[in-house]
Amino acid sequence: MVLRYKSKLKPYSRSLRSNMTDSEQLLWSKLRKKQVLGVQFYRQKPLGNYVLDFYSPASKLVVEVDGGQHLNDLNIKKDMKRDNYLKHKGLRVLRFDNLQVLKDTEAVMEVILQAVRRG
Numbered sequence: 001m002v003l004r005y006k007s008k009l010k011p012y013s014r015s016l017r018s019n020m021t022d023s024e025q026l027l028w029s030k031l032r033k034k035q036v037l038g039v040q041f042y043r044q045k046p047l048g049n050y051v052l053d054f055y056s057p058a059s060k061l062v063v064e065v066d067g068g069q070h071l072n073d074l075n076i077k078k079d080m081k082r083d084n085y086l087k088h089k090g091l092r093v094l095r096f097d098n099l100q101v102l103k104d105t106e107a108v109m110e111v112i113l114q115a116v117r118r119g
Helices: 009-018 022-031 073-088 098-103 105-118
Strands: 042-047 050-056 061-066 092-097
Touching: 009 042, 009 050, 022 042, 022 050, 022 061, 022 098, 022 105, 050 073, 061 073, 061 098, 061 105, 073 092, 092 098, 092 105, 098 105
Parallel strands: 061 092
Antiparallel strands: 042 050, 050 061
16 A cells, blocks of 8 residues: 655755654664664655654655643644554554653663564
8 A cells, every 4th residue: 555645744844854853863773774673764755744753665664753732632632633644554653752762772672672572
C-alpha cells in the first residue's frame, strides 16, 4: 500500500529536519544508517495530513517524541486522532516524551528494538 501525503507538508518537513529538538537529534543518532537490525528509518516524514518524527516503512513503525505541549487536553485529543489514523493505515505508533529520550535513551532504544523485531 502506498501511503500518500499532502504536498504542502514537504517544505514543513524539511524545516523540521533542520530544526530538530535535542531529544530528536539524540534519537536520530541511534536510528539513522540502519543501526536497528538493518532497518531504515526516516525522520520528519510526511504521511497523510501529518509529519511523523521517525518512520520505518519496513517495520510499519512510527516513533514520536513529544514535548510538553502534548500534555494539554487539546493536543492529547489531536494525538489520539493522529494515532488512530496511523493505526488505520496499518502502522504501530510508539510515543516517548523528550525527557525519556534524554534521560533513559537505552530503555527507549530497547522498546524500539523490540517493536522492530516484532515487525
